[in-house]
Amino acid sequence: MSEFDLIAALLEELGDEARSADTILGPGDDCAITRVPDGHELVSSIDTLVADVHFPATAAAELIGFRALCVSFSDVAAMGGRAAFATIAVTLPDENEAWLRGFARGVARASSRFGCAVIGGNLARGPLNISVSAHGYVPAGKALRRTGAAPGERVCVGGILGLGAAALDREDLTSVSLGTILELEANDARYPLRRYYAPEPDFALAARLSTVASAAIDLSDGLLADLGHVCEASGVGARVDLDEVPCHASLDRALAGGDDYLLCFALPAESLERLRADFPSVTAIGEFTAETGIRDGGGALLDNAAGFDHFQDR
Amino acid sequence: MSEFDLIAALLEELGDEARSADTILGPGDDCAITRVPDGHELVSSIDTLVADVHFPATAAAELIGFRALCVSFSDVAAMGGRAAFATIAVTLPDENEAWLRGFARGVARASSRFGCAVIGGNLARGPLNISVSAHGYVPAGKALRRTGAAPGERVCVGGILGLGAAALDREDLTSVSLGTILELEANDARYPLRRYYAPEPDFALAARLSTVASAAIDLSDGLLADLGHVCEASGVGARVDLDEVPCHASLDRALAGGDDYLLCFALPAESLERLRADFPSVTAIGEFTAETGIRDGGGALLDNAAGFDHFQDR
Numbered sequence: 364m365s366e367f368d369l370i371a372a373l374l375e376e377l378g379d380e381a382r383s384a385d386t387i388l389g390p391g392d393d394c395a396i397t398r399v400p401d402g403h404e405l406v407s408s409i410d411t412l413v414a415d416v417h418f419p420a421t422a423a424a425e426l427i428g429f430r431a432l433c434v435s436f437s438d439v440a441a442m443g444g445r446a447a448f449a450t451i452a453v454t455l456p457d458e459n460e461a462w463l464r465g466f467a468r469g470v471a472r473a474s475s476r477f478g479c480a481v482i483g484g485n486l487a488r489g490p491l492n493i494s495v496s497a498h499g500y501v502p503a504g505k506a507l508r509r510t511g512a513a514p515g516e517r518v519c520v521g522g523i524l525g526l527g528a529a530a531l532d533r534e535d536l537t538s539v540s541l542g543t544i545l546e547l548e549a550n551d552a553r554y555p556l557r558r559y560y561a562p563e564p565d566f567a568l569a570a571r572l573s574t575v576a577s578a579a580i581d582l583s584d585g586l587l588a589d590l591g592h593v594c595e596a597s598g599v600g601a602r603v604d605l606d607e608v609p610c611h612a613s614l615d616r617a618l619a620g621g622d623d624y625l626l627c628f629a630l631p632a633e634s635l636e637r638l639r640a641d642f643p644s645v646t647a648i649g650e651f652t653a654e655t656g657i658r659d660g661g662g663a664l665l666d667n668a669a670g671f672d673h674f675q676d677r
Numbered sequence: 678m679s680e681f682d683l684i685a686a687l688l689e690e691l692g693d694e695a696r697s698a699d700t701i702l703g704p705g706d707d708c709a710i711t712r713v714p715d716g717h718e719l720v721s722s723i724d725t726l727v728a729d730v731h732f733p734a735t736a737a738a739e740l741i742g743f744r745a746l747c748v749s750f751s752d753v754a755a756m757g758g759r760a761a762f763a764t765i766a767v768t769l770p771d772e773n774e775a776w777l778r779g780f781a782r783g784v785a786r787a788s789s790r791f792g793c794a795v796i797g798g799n800l801a802r803g804p805l806n807i808s809v810s811a812h813g814y815v816p817a818g819k820a821l822r823r824t825g826a827a828p829g830e831r832v833c834v835g836g837i838l839g840l841g842a843a844a845l846d847r848e849d850l851t852s853v854s855l856g857t858i859l860e861l862e863a864n865d866a867r868y869p870l871r872r873y874y875a876p877e878p879d880f881a882l883a884a885r886l887s888t889v890a891s892a893a894i895d896l897s898d899g900l901l902a903d904l905g906h907v908c909e910a911s912g913v914g915a916r917v918d919l920d921e922v923p924c925h926a927s928l929d930r931a932l933a934g935g936d937d938y939l940l941c942f943a944l945p946a947e948s949l950e951r952l953r954a955d956f957p958s959v960t961a962i963g964e965f966t967a968e969t970g971i972r973d974g975g976g977a978l979l980d981n982a983a984g985f986d987h988f989q990d991r
Contacts, residue, residue, distance in 0.1 A: 387718060388822065392910075393755035393895060394720035394813070396820050399713045404701060406708035407796065409764035409810050413803035441707035450723035452808040482721065489727035489806060494766040494799075496723050496810035499708070506710050508702065581707060596706075 364458050370486055372460055376467035383480035385447060385500075395482035397448055403500040405447070408438035414491035424462045425541035426560040427493070428469025433562045434583070435495035436477060437624040440564035441581035443507035443573025444499030446479035451496075454489040469541055477566055501573060509596035511578040512629035514653040518601050519576075519635070521568050521626035522644045523549075524586055525611040528620025530559030555611065562624035568642050572628055575638060579628035585619035587657055587665055590627055594657060597629070603649040604660045618665070678772050684800055686774055690781035697794035699761065699814075709796035711762055717814040719761070722752035728805035738776045739855035740874040741807070742783025747876045748897070749809035750791060751938040754878035755895035757821035757887025758813030760793035765810075768803040783855055791880055815887060823910035825892035826943035828967040832915050833890075833949070835882050835940035836958045837863075838900055839925040842934025844873030869925065876938035882956050886942055889952060893942035899933040901971055901979055904941055908971060911943070917963040918974045932979070 374381060374390055381389040387396040399405050412434070414420040418427050436446050451470065455463065463486075474481050479497075530536060539556050547557040564581075572579055578597055582589045586608070594601050610617030617623075629651055630638065639645050649660075657665045688695060688704055695703040701710040713719050726748070728734040732741050750760050765784065769777065777800075788795050793811075844850060853870050861871040878895075886893055892911055896903045900922070908915050924931035931937075943965055944952065953959050963974075971979045 388820070392822050392824075393752040393893075394722040394758070394811075394820075396756070396815070397719045397721065398817070399719060405711045405713060405719070407711065407762070407764055407810075407812075408708040409766045409797060409799050409808070411766040411768055411799050411801045411803075411806075411808065413768055413801050416801065416803060438707040442710070444708070448721070450721055450810060452723045452725040454725055454727055454806060483723060485723050485725050485808075487725045487727050487730065489725075489730060490804040492725075492768060492803060492806050494723070494725065494808035494810075496721075496764060496808075497708075498721075501710070503712070506702070506708075508706050510706075579707075 364460055366486055369458060369460060369463055372464055373467045376464050377471050377481055380471040380474040381481055383448065386480050386482055390483045397482065400500055402503055404503050404506060406439055406442040406444045406499045406501055406506060408435065409494060409496045410435040412493045419537045420491060421537045423540055424465030425469035428466040429473045429541055430560045431493045431495050432470055432473035433564065434624055435497035436479065436564045437562065437581040437583065439497050439499030440566055440569040441579050441626060442499065442501060443505060443569050443579065444501040445566055445570060446477045447498045447500045448480045448482045449495055449497050450483040451481060452485040452494040454487050454492040456488065456491060472541065477564060505573045507573055507576055507579040509578055509580055509593045512593050512597035512599055512651045513577060514599055514651050515632065516577055516629040516651045517632050517635055517647040518590065518603060518649040518651060519628050519630050519645055519647050520609065521565055523609045523611050524582065524617035524623050524625065525613055525620050526555045526558035527562060527622030527624065528616040529611055530555035559622060565626060568626060571638065571642065572626065575630065575634045577629040577631065579626055582623040582625050582627050583621060585621045586627065587618050590657060593629065594655065600652040600655040601649055601657045602652055602660065603657060603665065607646065607648045609646045678774055680800055683772060683774060683777055686778055687781045690778050691785050691795055694785040694788040694795055697762065700794050700796055704797045711796065714814055716817055718817050718820065720753055720756040720758045720813045720815055720820060722749065723808060723810045724749040726807045733851045734805060735851045737854055738779030739783035742780040743787045743855055744874045745807045745809050746784055746787035747878060748938055749811035750793065750878045751876065751895040751897065753811050753813030754880055754883035755893050755940060756813065756815060757819060757883050757893065758815040759880055759884060760791045761812045761814045762794045762796045763809055763811050764797040765795060766799040766808040768801050768806040770802065770805060786855065791878060819887045821887055821890055821893040823892055823894050823907045826907055826911035826913055826965045827891060828913055828965050829946065830891055830943040830965045831946050831949055831961040832904065832917060832963040832965060833942050833944050833959055833961050834923065835879055837923045837925050838896065838931035838937050838939065839927055839934050840869045840872035841876060841936030841938065842930040843925055844869035873936060879940060882940060885952065886940065889944065889948045891943040891945065893940055896937040896939050896941050897935060899935045900941065901932050904971060907941065907943065908969065914966040914969040915963055915971045916966055916974065917971060917979065921960065921962045923960045
């Protein structure tokens with residue numbers, strides 16, 4: 364089977380997900396062509412998922428494809444954007460058509476759920492590695508940056524932390540299927556698997572935040588590390604009431620576990636009640652402070668170097 | 678040295694090349710933000726370069742960075758676009774700051790030569806692997822596709838073929854520096870090294886072609902394979918006068934060697950003289966035909982399956 368046959372198989376699985384209303388030309392040429400809607404700016408990010416670092420290499424290919432799209436578009440949500448399109452580069456050790464078809468089905472399922480087009484890609488032979496270039500649209504001037512958090516604003520998170528990291532301890536991490544995990548409800552003991560493989564970006568919350576929040580980030584490396592990035596970029600500190608942190612089982616995993624892919628943002632206090640009425644998953648866990656550093660409710664400094672760092676031993 | 682220190686080192690080397698006039702926000706946030714100029718569309722492509730497949734792993738890091746940007750933006754030129762911006766994902770086995778700084782210098786040198794901004798990236802630990810998401814702008818409706826070549830139009834190429842592939846046979850392939858190769862002139866025996874490591878996209882020709890050519894592709898896998906893609910997409914065939922193919926040393930390498938990253942395009946015959954007056958590197962090597970297949974001047978079918986295929990033994 365040739366590279367071109369494999370690409371044809373990929374595109375077959377991708378189906379209609381290769382195009383959207385803003386796609387002028389989808390996969391198959393030297394480049395894809397898109398238009399950015401009037402009055403909008405483009406937000407762009409690239410993420411790489413390395414086998415056995417960012418996903419278990421033996422997991423179902425559908426899960427790997429679904430997760431790859433989710434974690435990459437999490438950055439688009441963190442800018443207050445909506446999903447627009449992706450290009451995906453896959454490096455694969457051998458011509459495994461079944462794996463590629465499964466991967467493409469996972470990608471297609473995710474892209475149909477959050478409305479992006481997979482307009483192009485690249486396939487090469489080498490150690491298993493997936494890079495996703497994710498793009499979104501934001502109304503001009505409305506993108507949420509990491510800068511902008513001000514003292515007195517509330518520190519908020521968009522859901523329960525520590526679930527993604529909890530999945531890594533489960534024995535069924537590599538034996539579940541995409542169909543199964545997408546049906547898991549929050550009260551199911553296996554729910555962490557859903558948050559790990561399908562951390563679907565909350566684009567509804569992101570759109571609302573672009574009108575009310577002052578700064579935002581997505582939680583990929585653990586709350587303390589990522590909140591630390593917002594504090595550093597904004598030139599502020601934060602007080603976190605540890606009792607208020609919505610966490611699954613372990614506070615440690617919520618603070619430093621990573622793999623949450625939820626939104627963390629700065630919100631003027633007066634906006635909290637209305638936002639929570641529409642988005643009950645939002646929790647205020649503290650407030651930004653003029654004094655730098657992240658402290659607990661008693662004023663003790665919390666160690667924010669504990670998040671995931673690819674080039675640091677943990 | 679942490680991931681964040683390494684990224685800071687990368688950005689230091691990148692300097693002003695992280696931004697352009699269309700960049701609203703460069704590296705450092707969840708996404709970069711750009712605006713597409715009025716009346717333009719966005720063309721997007723992603724390419725992966727795997728160590729010891731797409732470049733010698735032991736080559737100078739500057740050369741690898743320069744080449745990565747060139748081959749990725751070659752696709753933008755093939756659409757008739759101008760370089761706009763890139764995001765780059767690097768997977769690296771260890772925290773090699775010197776290598777990363779060299780890589781970033783090579784990237785910066787290329788981006789400054791063809792005027793794109795490197796607005797973001799990703800750094801992870803794993804087998805050496807580089808993915809470049811390359812983007813360009815084209816006036817709305819003017820992008821050159823692979824479809825559109827019509828019988829009677831001339832088959833043209835934008836330079837001398839076979840040079841990139843010739844470099845692979847040279848013993849000094851992994852001992853040259855970026856500074857040296859960028860000064861090599863066409864009459865230098867080492868010139869193939871320049872074409873291999875620095876196949877700079879011809880954006881001037883690309884811009885002109887978007888107004889006169891009917892179809893285009895960049896030559897990455899060899900003339901016969903890539904011209905075959907244009908023929909297939911356009912539903913035509915081609916006759917190639919082998920005596921007219923501008924080639925370095927070996928016709929075989931010109932036809933099937935790959936690594937040329939020159940433009941190949943369909944041109945109405947009446948436009949050839951004027952185009953050649955402005956772009957003397959352009960050569961007409963045959964014409965598109967209603968009969969499918971690629972044939973030589975005598976009508977014999979040429980084997981177009983000889984180009985590079987990642988999943989086919991050669």
